[in-house]
Amino acid sequence: MCPDDDHATAAPEQLLQQPLLQTLQRIVEAVGAADSTGEALRVLVTRVRTALEVDVCSMYLVMPGRERLVLMATEGLNQAAVGQVQLDFDEGLVGLVAQRAEPVNLDEAPAHARYKFFPETGEQRYHAFLGVPIIHRRRVLGVLVVxxxxxxxxxxxxxxxxxTLAVQIAVAIRQAELSGETLRLLRGELPTDLIITGLGGSPGVGIGVGRVAYSQSDLDRIPDRQAADIGAEVLAFRQAVEAVREEMAAIRTRMVDVLPAEEQALFDAYTMMLASEHLIEGTAARIEEGSWAPAALRDTVRQYARAFEEMEDAYLRERASDIRDLGRRILAQLLSQVSSESPMPERTVLIGEDVSAAQLAEIPPERLVGVVSARGSSSSHVAILARALGIPAVMGAENLPVGRLEGQELVVDGYQGRLFIQPGPQVRREFERLAREERELSDGLNALAGEPALTPDGRLIPIYVNTGLLADVEPALKCGAEGVGLYRTEFPFMVRDRFPSEEAQVSTYRQMLSAFYPRPVTLRTLDIGGDKPLPYFPLSEDNPFLGWRGIRVTLDHPDIFLTQIRAMLRANAGLDNLRVLFPMISAVSELEEANRLLARAAEELREEGLVIPPPQVGVMVEVPSAVYLAESLARRVDYLSVGTNDLVQYLLAVDRNNSRVADLYRPLHPAVLQALRQAREGARRAGKPIYVCGEMASDPAAVILLLGMDYDGLSVSVAGLTRVKWVVRSFSTETARALTDEALKLEDPDRVRELLNDALVDAGLGGLVRAGKR
Known part of the structure; x- marks a missing residue:
């Protein structure tokens, strides 16, 4: 076909799609800019009715826990019917849409057998009907009707x-839980005993006061907070505005000889906005009503920007982005004058959209009682760190109203993945009881600290500790750790604003090696990328977990790798308890290159006159290729160590930070169990020991399987050390092997979990079942 024919064929489709996309974008932007969920629904039905030029547009939402729809917003029907009209999935055409979970398009709706007339809506007998379901993760949340x-x-x-609109708003509806108490919450009310559900990230119960973690460069993430001194806040805000005005004037002066006159007018527009009564006085008024200045600025900028976004003129609509830019500039000035930090609560629950390991580490451990993140899963890096610290955590709480939780009383249920906001007396008493039982269990297990991890039939299983913090040293030694099975060297890198020098690294590693001497200490080489970026070494990739991470980064930067290896070897001088561990090895060639660099670093130090004892070297088995290459890799090193967190992720093709697929992340999946057995057999053929340093080693149920597969040692979080020791001391090798053989025949992860949990209960370890993962 010739080019002219191609163009002629494509043009009608393009003409059809472009207005549709523009209309869709305008509606989504208007809905997203709404201050409350009620307003968002009203904006949605109004805009859709206008865009499609129909008589009626209505939104029905499903009542939580029931197959019942409620009219929540309408444009064209009687407004008094909102909240009153309700119907089951087997009632009416709206129910039919929800029941089928697919669109229903009728030109003669009254003629359909499922048609139902609701006189309270004031509707006439409308003929044309189009309803589409709003679906989130296979669940119908509502129906949008015209x-x-x-x-x-x-x-x-x-x-x-x-x-398309239904797809766009499904996530927002799910996040907001636009019904019942959550709807009232997002309208500004905080009922008692409100429950936000997520995923259990770290077991335990934490009762404390909310503290919001946010990026100071993100205006939309500024939390609500009361002004400590209204007069001082207003003054600081006006000074921030004046500073930005001077900044704009200075920029305009610099650009006089660079930009044409029409482009310079932009800075004049900024100056006019900075003099706007809506922006300046509106913010000041909000501060005088009691809000701290950053939140007052946030709300005013949202309102002001939305007014421009709703204008018909395209040029004026674009000014909304200028207003947001000004808001960010004022915020930056403001936070330099107004303290962004209120006093740290004695019992702090850290809350955030996407809590990072660095933000968690900023809270003094003695004050941190819980962590809740709107994003992430139980295998996210911050969840792993929370478990290492013994801090209850809830991850993937998608409907978390982060900005409203500053200073609120909260209960974190890390077992069930729930957050209770303003718990009532009965709820609080129940969780205080659970917390007391948890402390009693921990106190009881402390008696095992000095006992060896010896099975009833006399098999010794060394239990090491996973750590990245020097603060873990004393608790780990008190709990009887046999050494360090995994020291995450990236933590000292993450808390700095530049790469640590060789001398700084020597000091850190020496402290860890000396503290555990003569016990072995396994230092993993730098493992960044994925969910562990460095602020001064940005890694931006579309698919970071399958990209440039772990050993791939350090082999591409031998300067970083050699500096770290030299520091490790120097720190080991005179001690000789160092084990080096290479992460993310996927090919024999990578291991051979890493070994060559290790030998080169050792030779350099010997040339400098240092006595360098050769460390034991190991490889992490955490990608499928390493499972199949286990024997070949083991023949080139001293030991293997299975990192189950990533191994599960890669075997099951499940992003462990993505709460949308968190239910698919199943450590006891039959494929994972087969991979663990195959890796163990590969190490055995090579005559080398193999350990587990992933989170499965801390899961009481999984520990039974690892015993049954004859793994040579386990490395766990400090908080889980005595629990794992209890499991080891309760199961003979014969019993563990029999349970493992039975588990390997099962095809359902839930059945595997049920089998092992029953075994724990039968062995008198029922108290550990609650802490187990799904």
């Missing part, structure tokens, strides 16, 4: 618009 008096079948453009 109706018209005339008899007509809605065209593909209308169906496409509504269907």
């Amino acid at each position: 109706q018209q008096r005339v008899s007509r079948s809605f065209d593909d453009g209308a169906v496409a618009l509504l269907s």
